[in-house]
Amino acid sequence: MNLDDLLQPREMIHVTDADSSQAMAIEEVRQGRNLVIQGPPGTGKSQTITNLIAAAVQSRKKVLFVAEKMAALEVVKRRLDEIGLGDMCLEMHSNKANKKAVLNELERTLSLGRPEIGGIAEQADQLKAHRDRLNLHVRILHHPLEPSDVTPYRAIGELVRLRAKGISPNDFQLPDTAARWATPEVKARCNLIEDLAQHMRILGNPMQHPWRGAQLESILPTDCDRFADQAKKLAEKLQQLTSVATQLAELLKCSTPETLKEISALAQLAKQISVAPPLDWLAMGDEIWETQRRDIEKVVELVAQYQRSHRALKDILSEAGWSSDVAEARRNFAAYGRSWWRFLSSDYRKSMAVLRGILKGDPPKSFKERLQIFDQLVTAQKAARDLSDTSNSQEIGRRAFGSLWSGIDTDLPACKAILQWDREY
Secondary structure, eight states: OOHHHHOOGGGOOOSSOOOHHHHHHHHHHHTTOOOOOOOOTTSSHHHHHHHHHHHHHHTTOOOOOOOSSHHHHHHHHHHHHHTTOGGGOOOOOOTTOOHHHHHHHHHHHHTTOOOOOOOHHHHHHHHHHHHHHHHHHHHHHTSOBTTTTBOHHHHHHHHHHHHHTTOOOOSOOOOGGGGGOOHHHHHHHHHHHHHHHHHHHHHOOGGGSTTTTOOOSOOOHHHHHHHHHHHHHHHHHHHHHHHHHHHHHHHTTOOOOOSHHHHHHHHHHHHHHHTOOSOOHHHHTSTHHHHOHHHHHHHHHHHHHHHHHHHHHTTTBOTGGGGOOOHHHHHHHHHHTTOTTGGGOHHHHHHHHHHHHHBSSOOOSSHHHHHHHHHHHHHHHHHHHHTSTTSHHHHHHHHHHGGGOOGGGSOHHHHHHHHHHHHHO
16 A cells, blocks of 8 residues: 555654654554554654654644653653654653642743744645655656566666676667567577577587588588588698797797687787887887887977987087077067167177077078077977986886987987887787
């Protein structure tokens, strides 16, 4: 029996939480029936008594609450005090209670007047709306889906059960028509799967069966002879392939392949090695190629930046110019180099003095060419700092390229060829 079909929120006088069994007991008492409520500690008996007292008072009834132990009385009284209903109780169990104290308590209580609480109807309507929504959710969960007659609750429960057993979900998807399978169809397909599983337990993994891929439903004796000849030739070729693969594995210091897939992988490795550019094989085995490939590419780009700038400046820059700090001169030249009044600026004149000091000859005439010299030198100096012996870039280059690494003097085309080879293979 659904309790929500019998009781509406406006009819339930519950001042503390009550579950369905407690609500049913309260309603039975309100209807004038006698009953006994029994339960171990912590099952909500005091809560139910509190609700019963509140419901009786709301119905203008008087309640005499007695108990064998004072603790039981105090628990219920404390619950009523906590929710603001303690004033409707007159305590008679205390040995300190006397006639004057009782009269004073009655006077105090009567002077309180009737409490005014608004919005009860609105709250009851909201409660009913939320309750109906939750009940609808439950009905949907337990409503069988056509045509399978399986409820969502059962489907979710089955998934939870499988997960509890450690069974991982499959990555395949059923066809769209599966949504229209009726229960007999589902059972028939399950039986087919069980039958297939039984055959697989006997025959083993189909992918490893010698006749995998065969589509003949019957075979004639003449076919057997033809297949036997072909099988003999294939066996000879397979023996040759196995022998060559074993020799190749020994040459490459790899484990001997046992399947065609492993032989194919070994052949691919051999092909990759055959087209490899000159490289340090010990360095190529470093895990940095798996974990820091992007960092290796950045290091190679630093070498490229330095060497491009060095090629552009080597014929015009003095030896001392490579170590000169031109950052401030570059900023001042960029700020004042286009101005008509640049010769009046001491910062501009200083920047030109720096430029003349780092060049072997006279500076070029145009602003663009002069600024380009500053930019190329700054780029070369920054790349050289990033590739210094104490830098992380130097360590990455040494691990990635081994004996081929020489810092800023590294063979750039060789490193790029190694990167391209590793990217393709």
